[in-house]
Amino acid sequence: MQFESKSSRAKGLAFHPKRPWILVSLHSSTIQLWDYRMGTLIDRFEEHDGPVRGIDFHKTQPLFVSGGDDYKIKVWSYQTRRCLFTLNGHLDYVRTVFFHHELPWILSASDDQTIRIWNWQNRSLICTMTGHNHYAMCAQFHPKEDLIVSASLDQSVRVWDISGLRKKHSAPTSISFEDQMARASQQQADMFGNTDAVVKFVLEGHDRGVNWVAFHPTLPLIVSAGDDRLVKLWRMSETKAWEVDTCRGHFQNVSACLFHPHQDLILSVGEDKTIRVWDLNKRTSVQSFKRENDRFWVIAAHPEINLFAAGHDNGVMVFKLERERPAFSVYQNQLFYITKDKHVRSYDFTKNAESPSLLSLRKLGSNWVPLRTLSYNPAERSILVTSPSDSGTYELIALPRDATGASDPTDVKRGSGNAAVFVARNRFAVFATSTQLVEIKDLSNSTTKSFKAPLGTTDISYGGPGCLLLITPTNVVLYDIQQKKQLAELGVSGVKYVSWSNDGLYAALLSKHNVTIVNKSLEQVSTLHETIRIKSATWDDSGVLLYSTLNHIKYTLLNGDNGIVRTLDHTVYLVKVKGRNVYCLDRAAKPRVLSIDPTEYRFKLALVKRNYDEMLQIIKTSSLVGQSIISYLQKKGYPEIALQFVQDPQTRFELAIECGNLEVATEMAKELDRPKIWTRLGTEALIHGNHQTVEMTYQKLRNFDKLSFLYLCTGDEEKLTRMSKIAEHRGDFVSRFQNALYVGDVESRIQMFKEIDLYPLAYLTAKSHGLTEECAAILELCGLTEDQISMPEPGDGLTKPDVIVQTYKANWPVKEASHSSFEKALLGEVGVAVDEDARSDLLNEDIPVPTDGNGLAAEDDADAVEGWDMGDDIGLDTTGNDSDFVNIDNPDGPVEAAGPGSSEADIWARNSPLAADHVAAGSFDSAMQLLNRQVGAVRFEKLKPRFMEIYQASKTYLPANASLPPIVNYVRRTLDDTDSRKLLPFIPRNLETLTTVDLQEGYSAMRTNKLENGVVTFRNILQSLLVNVVNSEAQVDEAKALIAKSMEYTLAMSIELERRQLAAAGDDSEEGLKRQLELSAYFTMPKLDVSHRQLALMAAMKLAFSHKQFSSALSFANRVLANGGASKLVEQAKKVKQQAERSGSSDKIGIEYDQFADFDVCAASYTPIYSGVQSVSCPYDGSKYHIQYKGQVCNLCQVCEVGAAASGLRLWVKGL
Amino acid sequence: MDPFSGEGELLTITTAFYTHAYQSVLDYDTSALSSDNKKTAQTLKYRAQIALGQATAVLSSLKSSKDAASRSIVALAQQNSGDSSAVETAASLAESDPEDAVVQICAGTVLAAAGEYAKAIELLNKHQGSLEAVALLVQIHLIQNRTDLAVKEVAAAKRWAQDSLLINLAEAWTNIREGGSDKYQSAFYVYEELASTPGTTSPTALVGQAVAELHLGRSEEAEAALQQAVALENVNIQAIANSVVLASLVGKKPEAVQELLQQLQEKDRDHTLLKDLAEKSQAFDTAAAKYSAKAAA
Structure with missing residues (x-):
């Protein structure tokens, strides 16, 4: 069951062909538009008066059509969310409405006994088909041909030929809707003739009224459903049509029926509250579903995917007919899976190759019911498969060594049970929901032990070596099989699948909307919630879980950090991640390989593991720059790493401030050069005790007061003096005064007071500093004498503080500002350049060494053979x-028996x-x-x-x-x-x-x-x-x-x-020298690889040359030149050759060579x-x-x- | 109920014993056991102590016991502390009390270790469904290079005790001896399962896994398993011995091999490998002395 809505009686249904939408028309006159994937109501359309029975989406345009008991047919746009126009003409309830698959036509069936075709582009009625003599309950276009089939309460089904109509109206269909709208008014409806649509066949066989009829999508078949509780199958040829068979089983009126779009199945719904599935070929019942209280009124199939919807008295249910999740199991580099036609195949991840069918399991379980799970045992190369049919069966089958094509399994052991998994090399566990018993069986299928599962257990899963996970709707229990003991229990509800990490240390428990990661002792590590349904999960080798939802592949780290890896067009089931490839099975159980970019999660993983080298690698090699990763890093407390990514100065500045990297911050501040930035930098630098930076920011901000105070604090008298000069220039008396105070310059203070005519203060200052001359001068200036003024008791003069530490000379770091290990790694990379290549030369520095280590020239090979x-x-x-x-x-x-x-x-x-x-x-x-x-x-x-x-x-x-x-x-x-x-x-x-x-x-x-x-x-x-x-x-x-x-x-x-x-x-005698020269000549004789022989030759050449053995040197030089090779080498040889020739090319010492x-x-x-x-x-x-x-x-x-x-x-x- | 079966309360302690996790055997709390099982558990504890080299402690605690079972344990302890009278004691116990299960195992071990294989086999063949006796028989057959008999013994035991860990191990022993990739692989599975199951991970399981991998030609994996074993318990002698083999096998530098041999020398001077090498070195020198060049340089 995918989705269920609650509403009043649902009479009409239509799937959107692409989006996860379904239209539901209700008996209460409302039309609802649901997103069945999210389970949300997108929109409601209420313009009909009374029940709405017919509804259909247009295949390509954003349109839908509805028909109701108000005799009206309405065409709507779901984009503008309004009714575009209404087609009037029917004289009674409209039962069904359908768009034509390519022409701009709408087909309607009505209780007025007519079937009509409308052109929705010019909004006109183009054909009315009469012939039924009771309510026309349903009429549908043929999906390809110019045919219509209709059903009526007159107990007949009619097939109509509308090829005449098409000829008449072969209007271009490529004209856009808007154009047509514009032109609509000019055209007029002229058709009302019957020759356009003629009755081709009248199919009689139902004993009561016929409620529904439908064409087969590809075959010349028709299915109809009637109040005689029967579903009838009809076949037609060019010239005739006849009844094929009847599906009996409904015990009330059958409301609707249809052919399965892809499989040989018929689906029908009825007022007996059942949905029934019939085998098209055998006309036997395959499956049936009964609802407790609600009669079914309508059924619809999704045109593309395996989805159906049925409308009943209290709403709509959207469901899958069969499980689409393929049964599979991964072992090392192999995937084993069961295809749709029940063949076991394997897929090799290293070769990216699919095997031919290993086995056919067609006989296992009932037809149409896919197998549920597959468990693989590498030791025995056997598989354990479960099927839901016959209330749960399992089979233990040995896989053949080689894939020889579809063969039926030979050695099969089976039993009943709902879940079965291998728990050890020679043991498997079977669980039956009915008995709530877990049985441990050996490979001969006999039970070796059994135990009762906790109440309400629904499934079992592998739980690590010797253990099982028992899954109940609210809990997961880790159970030790050997000790028959419950080891741990975790409250996770609705777990459906379990995926173990490759190293067996972690497992992901998947439920509908949650992923819970646990360790092997079933302790929760992290959990996450998804609004969209989670389908599958698999682990990366590095311990990252990749999981798929309906439309995304996502990842999560063990710490719960997650993100999107890529989007999906179709739902897939992940089976393995390898490098940049994700292997998965699609809904058709076909292996597919999707490419992903694992950079993001690898990076995050490296971050979590503090693997800075790898991060560095990733930063260098990938284009992993973006706001998201920066904010992620910042959020996680790694601003210094984020810093590496960012180009934007503003962000860089912020990050640098955050991680206390003042150098970068200063750099960026210079670039930005805004007062606010400087202020922040200054504040930060002050905290760091980096007063040099502080000084610079104050200078930038022209913050003289603060600057002076800073100089005072750091004891930089020289600059303080300069500050007072500046203050003087600026004519800022307060500042001057302050600076004078800071430097203890009494004279300038007095001077300043005098300048601004504050003689009393000047006097007082002079007096308190004991500058009597100055006092006198001031008095004189004011024309006063000492007696004339009364003044308070002057205090002691202000003494200047001594500088104890010359702080200004260097920063005073008060905050740890060491480089992070990451930065160290970054810096270190420069020094890492390993000088592996710095090999010492065989002879001396100026002979280039051929780098070709195993350079084995072809000619030399020949040499070797010769030698x-x-x-x-x-x-x-x-x-x-x-x-x-x-x-x-x-x-x-013969060996003795006991010996x-x-x-x-x-x-x-x-x-x-x-x-x-x-x-x-x-x-x-x-x-x-x-x-x-x-x-x-x-x-x-x-x-x-x-x-x-x-x-x-x-x-x-x-x-x-x-x-x-x-x-x-x-x-x-x-x-x-x-x-x-x-x-x-x-x-x-x-x-x-x-x-x-x-x-x-x-x-x-x-x-x-x-x-x-x-x-x-x-x-x-x-x-x-x-x-x-x-x-x-x-x-x-x-x-x-x-x-x-x-x-x-x-x-x-x-x-x-x-x-x-x-x-x-040190034998310098001629004898000794001769021997040395000889040996160096012999050194060139063994059959070494050319590159190495060159070395020997060069050595011999140099030695000979330096001892004036020009003849030998010349011969070596010639041999070097003959061998060719590195240009530097050749050049040297050429030089030697020239000089040797010039020097007469004779040897000074005669050697035996x-x-x-x-x-x-x-x-x-x-x-x-x-x-x-x-x-x-x-x-x-x-x-x-x-x-x-x-x-x-x-x-x-x-x-x-x-x-x-x-x-x-x-x-x-x-x-x- | 068979006390050794998977259902029994002795499961944990026997599993620990079979996988040579002797310290766990000693630490096992036996207070909750029934009196019969308590006795069995005590025997296991004595044997674990002996295996750990604490023979003297066992001797002192069993000084006064006079029953056959205790005397056989004493013999085992004596043998481990280098007392040569152990073999005699064992032989006489094998005569006097051949039906006692403890005597069978302990005296059998003493006899087998002393190379008295015929006597050991005779004694052990009297066992009444004792898995340990089967395991001992299997090992003796393998020592005598009678793989055929060992395989038979395992096959017979599997009929009545398929699920037993000890029989699985014994089968792994014969499989590794028999060889062929399938058999190596299945032995590997036994050890891997043991090594990866929480609670039964022991250096011995890892060493077994490594040996199987070594035979399978997967030297890198074998090395990893051996390192893991050494990490678990750095005095694991067999891990070091097999590391020597592995190092030689992959052609490591002689210095590396020598270092490992040195380690082994420190841990267990009497290890089979060392004894064997010393013997071979001697043989080499003797053989090499027969040859010499016709002319000296």
Whole structure:
């Protein structure tokens, strides 16, 4: 029930097509206009004399028409709220009036047995249809065709063809109403012929008078209602019409009937006080509603939305035929909901995609009755649905794994109950209003416990883990299922829905007009009231509740601060908020995404949480400026924040005063420059003890007295003196006197008295200060002697106060005026500019460092592959032959029944020929065997951290029984394998981590010239890869490339570090210098990324150049130029090149470096190995050594034996 | 009525005990309980005390008691205070009073902890519908890597005590051992439910949740749960132990891992993880010593 009005008998009804309005014409001659959403009476129209039976809104114009027992048809404007004109002509009661859907016509049916068509534009009668031989009770236009259907007490229903009339009157309809009004007088009514409207069919079948008749909106069907208590359905074709069936059930006269605008339903109302709903296809009763005392007279349907209105003896009721709220449930990123045709679908918020139908629930509940609620259980992937049919049923249904389209559910458990929700992974609660019993059931649908709900409980809802919320009309009760105990109770009336916050800490209780937010212990946090009906609510991740009313999405913070987020055209049911998107279901149960601007509430939330950084962020990035936010901030006591928003000087000034920010206030005062502003500033500054500002405002205001007094207070004698001068200039004697008093200047006081001829006072002053000469002078001036005057006893002379503190020098802050943390954040942002980029250069300051961290030029990639000359060594044995298996047990050997089994760790070792897996299994011995065989690993102590890292990550410790050690479990590489022959351990620091984390760390060490760290990082990569696994053949190649690259970097860095050591040792001999130059040249040889190689080249170039090795310098410069890159770098190289060429391009010291030869650098001696010279290499990383180093441990990986026989590292085995 | 069932008055205290919220067990007010239940509650309190490391207090309060149940509790306390005679006592009690429920549990625990799994299983198999005995059996089977038997035990118990927390936990244990994302997930749900229900949130529940998440590969969530557990009770040893695992798993810097190991060392020198690592470190050195380069640099 949406709305109900109380009035006298309602005879006619009309919905406004767009607005939430309904017109009700009453038996008492009044016409009422209601807003059924707000429940308010908008207007009353009283001009008819006697009952008004017919009423209709115009589809587009602000008009309506009414017809009454005064034989009159009136056309009204609801804008001007008056009757525009009256159409006279009927000779008896007018029963119904209707506008044509496009032509300017009105159709009326009257007790004078005629049906008439009027043109309301020229206010004329254009057609009168005669033929009925009793009262014409109802006549309606066909919604599309040129047909009219009418019903009469003569027991017949007639269908009329009015195409002739239309031809005749194909008047342009686009002319506006006003134009037509102007022209109306010129036209005249000429039609009174019968040929315009001819009877097409006469439908006979009712045994008594027919009260109402209506066309189907799309099908060629007619429904009629009569005093024979029947509702009849008729069908027509081009040529004939016939009775289809009869709906029997009313036991009194049927007053009116209509087709449901969207569904295959017929609705009828009657004097038996019932509204009945019939299935159009089966003509069976679907639903009926009975009113206690009121006979129904009329029914109307809203043209767009699912709303109906019925008029009865005591008013009107507006109602929905069915619940429109779709049943839904949200779990993490998925929405499960039931569509209008009762299919279960899901919607993925991350992909914004709707699934196909998961299940069809058509068989659940009765047809036409939507399902009420859906509760989802993620653990079992099952749903619990309730339906109101059969006085409440629920079903527990497992969802199929994949959406295969509409299939009927297979495994269904059902029972009766009005509400059902999951309360735990394997439990749900069912509540039946009839028994007031809550039953807790397990997944096999058997009751495990039950308890009596508090009296009058109407619904139950999830109440947090292990708890239920029991909802009564006046209360909500939090009930602990385990303890069977009422934990808390809160008096909130009429709660209909509960929405839990994502973190489960808060819930919003929604009733018709209130939102109450409670915490999980059911303590009220805040509450708010809405005049408009509240439909739904959902929580933002940050703890803001968004709720929808009929026409708005609003938000509320936990503290009750709320506001509008956006307006809505149609009612929606919110299901989730994510960033700027609100996901909702509309009334047709279609998922929709609405975009919102969350700035306002995020800002307020940040304000409440005092998250100033975020506020700052919001202020900077959004256009959140407006009076509302300013006044909000001011109201909430954050004027200093509001200050940040405001541009308007006046407001800024006010805010600055409020938060005591005198600087801003002064600035603004200067801008405004009005006495009032200065006065206020002065007052405020005085309170702050900021006398400098006070001084300025007094100066601005030319407030000399106050200024002088201020100077006196602050002890600024100099300025006081100046003030007295000013006073003198102004000729202001009072001021002069005062200033003279302040500075203690007796002479000037006397002088002043003399000037204004106040000699007695001058004398007195002089006398009291003991200035006898002056006294004499005055006396002389007045021509008097001392004897001639009598004077009071002079007091002591006024002494000037001493200045104790020189206050004037600085302000005297009396009020805390510290910056708020927000302002601090604002100020701090300047200093925040992190100088991450201030890396030290590899060489010196003037070499620009390429910022491209992982700039891997394509050509360089090719280089890397080329440089990989140990591909054969690593040779992957993908056939999976068992030669490498160590510790082979019989995997499927029979295990003794009672004896212990083999641990998963043993299984791992058994399943894998990879060293890393053996390490994880704790089988270090076999792992070492494998590594020794594969890559000649010998110095294992370097690998110990890696071994321990892998081993530590292999097992978890699950606390179990008291006083027993925890249960050990094994961490697996893949989640889903449970076949014991495929189980493998998780290996930490995999290839991906190494490339995305460690490698980048190494690069940055290179860039920032932290080679000591870099060499460690790259060596770690080498060692981590040595004991590792990868997932695919492609990754094997990636791993190889990474090994090669790490080797090159380790080598390069080692060479450079060696050179630096020499340089640091200060060996200035030619021998030492030669070695340094050589090393710097070798540094350029390893295959580094281009950007890094440039660094090496630049270093070598500079070193060579500074030691007059012009030939080498030239070659390095050429190589730098060949690589190109940063312009600064290139320029330097060019300069070096020029100078080197000019200087003869020869080397001063002959070094062992042939710029034209291709050579490798021995990783032990750091000397060249030219091609053709015999060499050995590390079986793991492929670094090259002179032959004499064979058998030593590799200098780079520090694990493997150089030149050892090895089968190649295995990181992956096919099919494992 | 079964005193351990959801309806019973011992629900709160047993729940606390099973989730290792021992302090809550000790704080539980037993004055309103019936005399039978009072006894059970007292046993739980003794065991909680032992678990909290207050074995000596238990020993002194049970000095004079001579009944089998009390002696078995004494044995448990002795074992916890490092008295090796405990195993003997337990074994003899298992011979003399195998039908006593308290003896079954306490002596069973002592035997299991001492590695006498066969004897422990024999004793515990005599239980008459004791959920605790089932839980112990499940753990022993898991220790012996007989997941199949553990699963059977749980399945059997579920037939008569599906709703019990302890059985749910035992199922979670077997699920985590068995593995596969579904089983990990369902174990996760058990712990998550415990951890999120007011009143049963305990570090143990959180650690269980974290372990399940760890196995599910959700390391960030696991870390959060572990931190929460540590925040609840900063001496929670298992939380620290699993933090070590987690840190290694996500490849944290060795220093961070070492720091956690240090913490664990301080809290519980004899933790399985430490013992295991020490053993492995030794094994590593022995194994590594077998290899050397042919030539010295």
